Amino acid sequence: MSTLQFIWHNQSQVLALTLEHLWLVGISMLLAVSIGMPLGILVTRRPAFGKWILGTSTVVQTIPSLALFGFLLSSAWLGERADRLAVTALTLYALLPIIQNTCAGIKGVDPSVREAARGMGMSDLQLLFQVELPLGMGVILAGVRVATVITIGVATIAAAIGAGGLGEFIFRGLAMVDNRVILAGAIPAALMALLADFLLGRLERRFRYA
Amino acid sequence: MTQENDLAIEFRGVSYRLETGPFLLEDLSLQVRRGETLVLLGRSGSGKTTTLKLINALLKPTQGQVLVEGRATSDADPIRLRRRIGYVIQEVGLFPNLSVERNVGLVPRLEKWSAERTGARVQEMLALVGLDPGRFAARYPGQLSGGQRQRVGVARALAADPPLLLMDEPFGALDPLTRAEIQQEFQQLQQRLQKTVVFVTHDLREALMLASRVALLEGGKLVGVYTPKEFRSAPNPIVDAYRQAFETAPG
Numbered sequence: 001m002s003t004l005q006f007i008w009h010n011q012s013q014v015l016a017l018t019l020e021h022l023w024l025v026g027i028s029m030l031l032a033v034s035i036g037m038p039l040g041i042l043v044t045r046r047p048a049f050g051k052w053i054l055g056t057s058t059v060v061q062t063i064p065s066l067a068l069f070g071f072l073l074s075s076a077w078l079g080e081r082a083d084r085l086a087v088t089a090l091t092l093y094a095l096l097p098i099i100q101n102t103c104a105g106i107k108g109v110d111p112s113v114r115e116a117a118r119g120m121g122m123s124d125l126q127l128l129f130q131v132e133l134p135l136g137m138g139v140i141l142a143g144v145r146v147a148t149v150i151t152i153g154v155a156t157i158a159a160a161i162g163a164g165g166l167g168e169f170i171f172r173g174l175a176m177v178d179n180r181v182i183l184a185g186a187i188p189a190a191l192m193a194l195l196a197d198f199l200l201g202r203l204e205r206r207f208r209y210a
Numbered sequence: 211m212t213q214e215n216d217l218a219i220e221f222r223g224v225s226y227r228l229e230t231g232p233f234l235l236e237d238l239s240l241q242v243r244r245g246e247t248l249v250l251l252g253r254s255g256s257g258k259t260t261t262l263k264l265i266n267a268l269l270k271p272t273q274g275q276v277l278v279e280g281r282a283t284s285d286a287d288p289i290r291l292r293r294r295i296g297y298v299i300q301e302v303g304l305f306p307n308l309s310v311e312r313n314v315g316l317v318p319r320l321e322k323w324s325a326e327r328t329g330a331r332v333q334e335m336l337a338l339v340g341l342d343p344g345r346f347a348a349r350y351p352g353q354l355s356g357g358q359r360q361r362v363g364v365a366r367a368l369a370a371d372p373p374l375l376l377m378d379e380p381f382g383a384l385d386p387l388t389r390a391e392i393q394q395e396f397q398q399l400q401q402r403l404q405k406t407v408v409f410v411t412h413d414l415r416e417a418l419m420l421a422s423r424v425a426l427l428e429g430g431k432l433v434g435v436y437t438p439k440e441f442r443s444a445p446n447p448i449v450d451a452y453r454q455a456f457e458t459a460p461g
Contacts, residue, residue, distance in 0.1 A: 113305060121293035131305065
C-alpha cells in the first residue's frame with residue numbers, strides 16, 4: 001500500500017487531525033498577533049524597555065521546542081490540559097518574528113512622510129493608526145507569514161504531549177518505523193504551510209506601495 | 211516700528227541645541243509680518259530648517275521664545291498650532307497609500323470637516339495648483355512626476371486654509387525647468403492668497419524672486435534681514451559672497 005493509499009484509507013482521521021492542527025495553529029497565531037503587535041509598537045515607543053522585550057522573546061525562540069513543551073508541562077494551570085499548553089508554547093514561539101517585524105515595519109516608514117504627518121498636526125495615535133501601521137503593514141504581515149509557517153511545523157511536536165494535530169501520525173509512524181504513517185502527517189502539514197505562505201504572501205503584496 | 215498685531219511670527223532671543231552638542235541656532239531675534247514672504251537663506255547647516263521647525267513646534271527652543279500670532283509656541287497645544295500652519299518639505303512626504311484626493315483632504319478630515327465640504331475644497335485646491343481634479347484626484351503619489359507631487363504637497367498644505375505656510379526647500383528636488391515654472395506659479399498664487407510664508411532655500415535667485423524680505427543665516431546666527439533690493443547692494447562680506455557665487459554660477 002502506498003502512502004497516498006494509506007492517506008485515502010484513513011481520510012477521516014487525516015481530516016480530523018488536520019482540522020485539529022489548524023485549530024492549534026489558528027488560536028496560537030491569533031494570540032501571537034494580538035500580543036506581538038502591541039509589544040512591537042511598544043518597542044518603537046520605549047526603546048530602553050523594548051530591548052528587554054526583544055531579548056526575552058529571542059531567548060524563548062532559542063529554547064528547543066520539545067524542551068519548552070516539557071518545561072510548561074510542570075506548571076499548574078497550563079499542565080492541566082494538553083491543548084492549553086500547546087497553544088501557549090506555540091504562541092511564545094510565534095512572538096519573535098511578529099514583534100521584530102512590527103518594529104521594523106514602523107521604523108521603515110519614510111521619515112519625510114512621518115515629518116509631514118507631524119507637521120500637519122497628527123496626534124501620536126493618528127500617526128500610528130493612519131500612517132505607521134498602514135505603511136508598515138506589508139513588513140508586519142511578512143512577520144506573521146514567517147511565524148505561521150514556523151508554527152505549523154512546530155505544532156507537529158504538540159502531539160508528543162498529547163495535544164493532537166498532524167504530529168500524531170508522525171510520532172505513530174516513528175514508533176512503528178513506517179514511513180507511510182509519518183508522511184500521512186508530514187504531507188498535510190507541509191501543504192498547510194505552503195498554502196499559508198501563499199495566501200499571506202498575497203495579502204502582503206496588497207500593502208506594497210510605490 | 212511695526213505694530214504688535216501686524217506680526218505673524220516673532221523670534222525673541224531664540225537659541226536651540228540638542229541635549230548634547232553645539233548650538234544649531236543662537237540668539238535669533240526676527241519678526242515676520244502678516245502676509246509677507248520671508249525667505250530664510252543660508253548654506254547647509256546654517257540653521258534655516260531648525261528655524262522653520264521651531265515655528266510649528268517640531269522643535270522646542272532651548273532658550274528664548276517663539277511667538278506665533280502673539281502666542282508663545284511653548285504654551286500652545288502643538289497639534290492645534292500645526293493645524294493652523296501649512297507645511298511643505300522638499301521630499302513632499304505624500305502618503306503613498308492614499309490617493310491624491312485623500313492626501314489633500316487630510317487636514318480637513320482631521321479637523322472633522324463634512325465630506326462635501328472636504329471634497330469641494332480638494333477640487334478647489336487641486337485646480338489652484340494647476341492640477342485638473344478630474345485627471346489627478348484618484349491617482350496615487352507613485353503615479354505622479356516630481357513636479358506634480360510637489361503641487362499636491364502645496365495643495366495639501368493649503369487645504370485647511372491656514373494663515374501661515376512654512377516651506378522647506380520645496381522646489382529643491384525639481385529639475386530646473388519645472389522649478390522655474392512652479393516658482394512662477396507660486397509667486398502668482400502668493401500674490402492672490404496673501405498668506406504669511408516662511409520659505410527656506412539656499413538658492414539666491416529663488417530667494418530674490420519670491421521674498422518680500424530675505425533673512426540671511428550663517429552658522430546658526432542671523433547675518434541680517436534685507437529686502438531683495440537691499441540684498442543686491444548690502445555691504446556685508448557674507449552677502450557679497452552670495453552675490454558672487456550666483457553671478458559666476460553657470461545657467
